[in-house]
Amino acid sequence: MNITTLTARTDTLVVTWTDSTSTPFPTIWLRDNCPSGLHAETHERLLDLLSIDEAPILTSAAIDGETAVLIYADGHISRMPISLLNAHRPGQSRFDAADISAQHWRADHGAANISRHAAAFILADDFALKNWMQDTAKFGLTIVDQLQDRTNAGVEIAERIGFLRITNFGSTFEVVNKPDPNNLAYTSVALPLHTDLPNQEVPPGYQFLHCLANEAVGGGSLFADGFAMAEDLRIEDQEAFQLLCDVAIPFRFHDENADIGVYRPVITLGSKGEVIEIRYNAHLAGIFDMPAEIMPAYYRAYRAFMAKTRDPKYRLTLKLKAGEMVVFDNRRVLHGRDAFDPSTGFRHLHGCYVDRGEFFSRLRLLMHETDVAIA
Amino acid sequence: MNITTLTARTDTLVVTWTDSTSTPFPTIWLRDNCPSGLHAETHERLLDLLSIDEAPILTSAAIDGETAVLIYADGHISRMPISLLNAHRPGQSRFDAADISAQHWRADHGAANISRHAAAFILADDFALKNWMQDTAKFGLTIVDQLQDRTNAGVEIAERIGFLRITNFGSTFEVVNKPDPNNLAYTSVALPLHTDLPNQEVPPGYQFLHCLANEAVGGGSLFADGFAMAEDLRIEDQEAFQLLCDVAIPFRFHDENADIGVYRPVITLGSKGEVIEIRYNAHLAGIFDMPAEIMPAYYRAYRAFMAKTRDPKYRLTLKLKAGEMVVFDNRRVLHGRDAFDPSTGFRHLHGCYVDRGEFFSRLRLLMHETDVAIA
Numbered sequence: 001m002n003i004t005t006l007t008a009r010t011d012t013l014v015v016t017w018t019d020s021t022s023t024p025f026p027t028i029w030l031r032d033n034c035p036s037g038l039h040a041e042t043h044e045r046l047l048d049l050l051s052i053d054e055a056p057i058l059t060s061a062a063i064d065g066e067t068a069v070l071i072y073a074d075g076h077i078s079r080m081p082i083s084l085l086n087a088h089r090p091g092q093s094r095f096d097a098a099d100i101s102a103q104h105w106r107a108d109h110g111a112a113n114i115s116r117h118a119a120a121f122i123l124a125d126d127f128a129l130k131n132w133m134q135d136t137a138k139f140g141l142t143i144v145d146q147l148q149d150r151t152n153a154g155v156e157i158a159e160r161i162g163f164l165r166i167t168n169f170g171s172t173f174e175v176v177n178k179p180d181p182n183n184l185a186y187t188s189v190a191l192p193l194h195t196d197l198p199n200q201e202v203p204p205g206y207q208f209l210h211c212l213a214n215e216a217v218g219g220g221s222l223f224a225d226g227f228a229m230a231e232d233l234r235i236e237d238q239e240a241f242q243l244l245c246d247v248a249i250p251f252r253f254h255d256e257n258a259d260i261g262v263y264r265p266v267i268t269l270g271s272k273g274e275v276i277e278i279r280y281n282a283h284l285a286g287i288f289d290m291p292a293e294i295m296p297a298y299y300r301a302y303r304a305f306m307a308k309t310r311d312p313k314y315r316l317t318l319k320l321k322a323g324e325m326v327v328f329d330n331r332r333v334l335h336g337r338d339a340f341d342p343s344t345g346f347r348h349l350h351g352c353y354v355d356r357g358e359f360f361s362r363l364r365l366l367m368h369e370t371d372v373a374i375a
Numbered sequence: 376m377n378i379t380t381l382t383a384r385t386d387t388l389v390v391t392w393t394d395s396t397s398t399p400f401p402t403i404w405l406r407d408n409c410p411s412g413l414h415a416e417t418h419e420r421l422l423d424l425l426s427i428d429e430a431p432i433l434t435s436a437a438i439d440g441e442t443a444v445l446i447y448a449d450g451h452i453s454r455m456p457i458s459l460l461n462a463h464r465p466g467q468s469r470f471d472a473a474d475i476s477a478q479h480w481r482a483d484h485g486a487a488n489i490s491r492h493a494a495a496f497i498l499a500d501d502f503a504l505k506n507w508m509q510d511t512a513k514f515g516l517t518i519v520d521q522l523q524d525r526t527n528a529g530v531e532i533a534e535r536i537g538f539l540r541i542t543n544f545g546s547t548f549e550v551v552n553k554p555d556p557n558n559l560a561y562t563s564v565a566l567p568l569h570t571d572l573p574n575q576e577v578p579p580g581y582q583f584l585h586c587l588a589n590e591a592v593g594g595g596s597l598f599a600d601g602f603a604m605a606e607d608l609r610i611e612d613q614e615a616f617q618l619l620c621d622v623a624i625p626f627r628f629h630d631e632n633a634d635i636g637v638y639r640p641v642i643t644l645g646s647k648g649e650v651i652e653i654r655y656n657a658h659l660a661g662i663f664d665m666p667a668e669i670m671p672a673y674y675r676a677y678r679a680f681m682a683k684t685r686d687p688k689y690r691l692t693l694k695l696k697a698g699e700m701v702v703f704d705n706r707r708v709l710h711g712r713d714a715f716d717p718s719t720g721f722r723h724l725h726g727c728y729v730d731r732g733e734f735f736s737r738l739r740l741l742m743h744e745t746d747v748a749i750a
Contacts, residue, residue, distance in 0.1 A: 011671075024667045028674045033662050039559065045658050050681055055671065091666035094625065096636075163541050168736070184414065201732050202577050248646065250469065259739040260732055261471075263646070271623065271638070283420050287408050291466035292399045296386075296430065299403045306425055357576050357635055361543070364634040 001086050006068055011055040013070065015085055023089045027056040030070060033088070034078040097367035098360040100137040102274075102332065104228035111318040115139060119147045119325075122157055129160055130366040136206065137363065140329035141223055141316075147210060147323045154210025154325045155352050162358025165204050167197060168258035175209065175349035177342050182255040184283055188216075188342045193224050193309040193334035196353075198279030199251035199260050204353035207330040211320035215345025220319045221326065222336040226278030229308040230267050240301035245269055247298055250286030251279065261286065266305060277331045280309065309334060320349070331356070376461050381443055386430040388445065390460055398464045402431040405445060408463070409453040472742035473735040475512040477649075477707065479603035486693040490514060494522045494700075497532055504535055505741040511581065512738065515704035516598055516691075522585060522698045529585025529700045530727050537733025540579050542572060543633035550584065550724035552717050557630040559658055563591075563717045568599050568684040568709035571728075573654030574626035574635050579728035582705040586695035590720025595694045596701065597711040601653030604683040605642050615676035620644055622673055625661030626654065636661065641680060652706045655680065684709060695724070706731070 007014040013030060016022040037047030057073035068085065070078040087095070115135040121128035122144065136142045147153040155172060158164060164171045169183075177188045184191060197203045209221075234241040244266040252261035268277035290298055308314060317338075320326065328335060330353065340347055382389040388405060391397040412422030432448035443460060445453040462470070490510040496503035497519065511517045522528040530547060533539060539546045544558070552563045559566060572578045584596075609616040619641040627636035643652035665673055683689060692713075695701065703710060705728065715722055 012667075026667060026670045026674070029663060029670055032674070039658075045660070049657065049674075050678060050685065054675060054678070088662050088664055090664060090670055091668075092664065094664055166538050166541070168733075201730075257740075258736045259743070260736045282424065283414075285420070287463050288404060289463055289465060289467065289469055292401060293466075295401045295404055295465055299401070299407070299424075300429060303425060303429070310425065355576075361633045361635045365632075368634070 003063060003068070003082055003085075006061040006063060008058040008061040008070075010057055013058055013061055013068075015068075017086075023085075025085065025090065027058050027072075028052070028054060029090070030058075030078060030080065031056050031072070031076070033084070034076075034080065035084075036078070096364075098137075098363040100134060100363075102140065102227050103138050104231060105139060105141075105225050105316075106228055106314050107312060107316060109316065111316040114316065114318070115142045117142060117144050119144050119153065119157055122160060126366055126369060130363070133161065133359070133363050133366070136327055136329070137359070140225060140227070140332040142327050144325040144327060145323065147325055149212075149323065151212065151350055154208050154350055157325065157327075158206075158208045158352050158354050161206070161354045161362045163354070165353040165355045165358075167200070167204065167353070168253070168260060172350060172352045175351055176347065183253075188340050188347075190339040191336045192282065193222055193315075193336040194281040194283070195226070195279055195334055196281070196330050197253070197284075198264065198281050199253045199262060199284050201262055202355070203277075203279065204330050205356035206327060206354050206359055207335070208325055208327050208352050208354070209320075209335075210325040210350045211322055212348040212350055213322055213346045214320050214348075216340040216342055216347045217344040218338045219340030219347045220317050220338040222338070223316045223318075223326070223328065224309060224314040224334045226280065226332050226334050227275045229305065229314055230275045230278060233305060233308065237301075237304055239297070240304045241267070243294070243298050243301040244305055247290055247294070249288055249290070249302075251281065251284050252286045253284055266302070278334070279331075280305065280334060282306070378438060378443070378457055378460075381436040381438060383433040383436040383445075385432055388433055388436055388443075390443075392461075398460075400460065400465065402433050402447070403427070403429065404465070405433075405453060405455065406431050406447070406451070408459070409451075409455065410459075411453070471739070473512075473738040475509060475738075477515065477602050478513050479606060480514060480516075480600050480691075481603055481689050482687055482691060484691065486691040489691065489693070490517045492517060492519050494519050494528065494532055497535060501741055501744060505738070508536065508734065508738050508741070511702055511704070512734070515600060515602070515708040517702050519700040519702060520698065522700055524587075524698065526587065526725055529583050529725055532700065532702075533581075533583045533727050533729050536581070536729045536737045538729070540728040540730045542575070542579060542728070543628070543635060547725060547727045550726055551722065558628075563715050563722075565714040566711045567657065568597055568690075568711040569656040569658070570601070570654055570709055571656070571705050572628070572659070573639065573656050574628045574637060574659050576637055577730070578652075578654065579705050580731035581702060581729050581734055582710070583700055583702050583727050583729070584695075584710075585700040585725045586697055587723045587725055588697055588721045589695050589723075591715040591717055591722045592719040593713045594715030594722045595692050595713040597713070598691045598693075598701070598703065599684060599689040599709045601655065601707050601709050602650045604680065604689055605650045605653060608680060608683065612676075612679055614672070615679045616642070618669070618673050618676040619680060622665055622669070624663055624665070624677075626656065626659050627661045628659055641677070653709070654706075655684065655709060657681070 002018045005016045011027050013025045031052050039046050059073050060071045062069050066082050068080045117132040122132050248263035248265050250263050270276040377393045380391045386402050388400045406427050414421050434448050435446045437444050441457050443455045492507040497507050550560050623638035623640050625638050645651040
């Protein structure tokens, strides 16, 4: 978008664009973002914002090619790129290369339609890495297949994105039945749908479960899109949805080496009202302690969400094979498993996490890189 | 507190305590927390909450020693410890061993009064570790001294608490002036007061800066209690305080290997309205993009907070010596440094972070452990 006119109005520059819309830019913003105020090497700001007036007085504004030349009463002259003004109109949502809308799914999506990506391509090629990550961000669930038969093969895929998130369970974990377990994952019982570690201030972002063996009878994997369940609940039962957004409940994990807990709601909304996080884990939910007046209504709401986690309408089931890895957004997609009989064969998943911060950082870099490659 | 009477009211148990107060417990809560519903080994819940009624009918309630015996219409019998009912009255805030109130400080606290703890005691003794951590949680700033003259000596202290927080700068970082810096910390210029990495979804919790050498002219360290500044602003300028709580601004760090950004407010409040987090870093603040209508007011608020970061009223200054380490809550205490002249001597800090989750987990475990030791 180009500029037709610039109007200097003392403490505001009014820009009129070629589509006839116009945008006011307060002069304090213009001075704060004058390109002369950036460190040449680190590109961090050096301008001392307190060294300028609260409302600098603009005396003239003129267009010079791709630049707006702004002259102030204190003598300062700014050369502002018109592209910068266009990209940063006040109140306009900012373009983010990593901004990918969640595409909700339910059982009718079909386990056979979960997006699959071959490990070798992800390892070798940035375009393949980017495509897989975009699918994972969009659906919250993908499968990486044809992994090499090594314990670390799944971790190497995860590390293509970024460093692993460490938790009190370590940087990687083994889902096998163990003696003296400190967590139900380490038994052979069924695990109802849940998200991992809602007791953490920020639960792990993306989870990677690499199947090394799955020979026991039972032990199928279950997945459901928590965003789809929450959005359906919003339509079906507005009061329940609102209570799950508004009331923080305790989550806690406690063993000999850790005692980690937080109060958070089951559903978290983003700035546009969209669902951006689900915390649901019946085993790690602490003892509810909201006031007695709202407790029965809260239980009703919580059970309404719980009922959705049991509803086949939302559930995809699959039996992972050795050499396959499921990758899912642990703050969106609930996972679980059927019980299995450890006497009938070995079941072993090797797991790790990469947080949302690292995931979207890598995705932004890949988008810049591949955009340049295409351009 | 003991119980005088139990009254069964269909869907509610009313407990009257010896101080004559009474507490209603909805029966759904009582059944949800019946001790029979926990896994014997992991202590996680096994009860299927959907297997019981929305409002189970209580037919009788009686006291048997330290236990309330509750009989339901469906035949279920609960033996609820009275201590559990007492500790979990609905609406009552929960006891948390790690709940330590922030004690705000200003320049008149005096740099000489920053709490000091000797490294050898922290390494050897859990009581010393606990005392140091409690001071650090309370004031947000302590000094560990008499560290051994090894690069890793500070990290070993941090790891007494828990594992290190990894960021795009690695798990540890060197604050020295470097060629081709990607961050102003790696130059010799002054660093105004700031918090580290407000561009992360959760900025690093506690920061550890171990001084290995500080022989250059200049390079003094500056600290200010962000909670004190925010609370003073709340009193002096309510509108500014509110805007800093309500308006999310962009923070971003971008180099060849990372592109990490979030929108967050400068001040975050907890559930009781208390300040629980400050994000302030003029160099990592992105280009403001709130609507033009509120932009001038927001700049006024932001500059009011900024002015506090310059006000000597809030600032402690000290020159770290080799063998000393500052430890501070990076989500509360702002830090900075004076410029230094690298031609006059070497200045080298070795830094790392441990997050709040790990910090409070360790503190809870230490409190349980030392409570038991005293009892």
